[in-house]
Amino acid sequence: MHPLHREAHLIQRIGWLRAAVLGANDGIISTASLMVGVAAAATAQREVVVAGVASLVAGAMSMAAGEYVSVSSQADTEEADMARERQELATMPEAELDELTKIYVDRGVEPALARVVAVQMTAKDAFAAHARDELGIAEHVAARPVQAALTSAATFASGAVLPLALAVLAPAPWTSIAVSGGSLAGLAVLGGIGARVGGAGVLRPTLRVTFWGAVAMGATALIGALVGRAV
Template sequence: MRHGENHKVQHLGWLRAAVLGANDGIISTASLMMGIAAAQTSSHTILLTGIAGLVAGSLSMAAGEYVSVCSQADTEAADIARETYELATQPDAELRELTEIYVARGLDRELAHQVAVKLTAHDALTTHARDELGIVEFLQARPLQAALTSAATFAVGALIPLIVVLLAPESQLLTAIAASSLIALAFLGGLAAKVGGAGVIKGAWRVCSWGAIAMGLTAAVGHLFGVQV
């Protein structure tokens, strides 16, 4: 029976987009709302600001991820097309190139040549994509998946400070938004680290520290330049 394994790297495609979206949703929306709150505006204005930030941020994340990952996909497609052409027009040179790759990885030349011949006969393009270009199936760019994941997780993250505004007293909004957002960021950072196989405490601290800086600076701007509305 084939030995099955579930490696952490298989999650990279959606995990990166999900963490980026949720992290940005919490930090940017909470920071924006704290900046407005520090300017001594009403809770209604703060809530409206947060909703606008959620909608704009979700769409921005989706568009940014889609364009970025499309660029990666275009690059991969161009490299695959070039490799396809070279395999069709220069098969011997490609075989030698593959042999040298395996020699560089530690095989003796005779064995490296045998492996290159066998793998070329089995699936030359996939072999070159993997061993020469570093393109493997579970790491290939998926623009739509990245865009939808980022938009959805941004919206989920942005909902946290919005809910706080609805529930917390107006006099305590700044503290409530900051505290709830930092708790959410710690949970997010720890969860992402656990899924990725890294240290939970380190992941939580990394996300929280940047979130605290962003919220603190934005609140300071709102306090310095805000006016009573």
């Protein structure tokens, strides 16, 4: 008999990984695009840096608030479903047992064996069995609003620091080039890291995030140049 071993599945990372990658990507792209657009309007380097700081603070707060509200709505829905499930288990346990049996039958288990499994799962923890198999709610995918909000704010800010630091360190005539080029390199690295941590291939996610980052920066640079000439 082989000894039992503990497996670490990549799906367990999905909650924090999604928020982390989204926050850092948005931090780099939003802040760099804004700064490149301001720089294209022929504004002084100091004002470009101020725009970057404002983008960092406002973006981090916006990401935190948006993520908290979004994930809280998911958590509220999960709580409502679980409360209803608890009530049904208390008021009509036989119907719930039949329902659990049917779930296992639909998954390919023989009816008699499915009934035995449902009875045993119900005896151990009826609510956990129904939450997992009927509602699809498990611990590693449960909504965590505070965790998601803090992760999004922190990762947005950490991403936004890159273009901001480049703008501070680069000579004034090279601000736009330094911010755009360095930010695209940062996006490429971040895309590769996110793909690797998530267990996916590296090339496609890296190219994808770099391409859309370049599109965003190019669009804001064009708008900034047009507005700068107009005013």
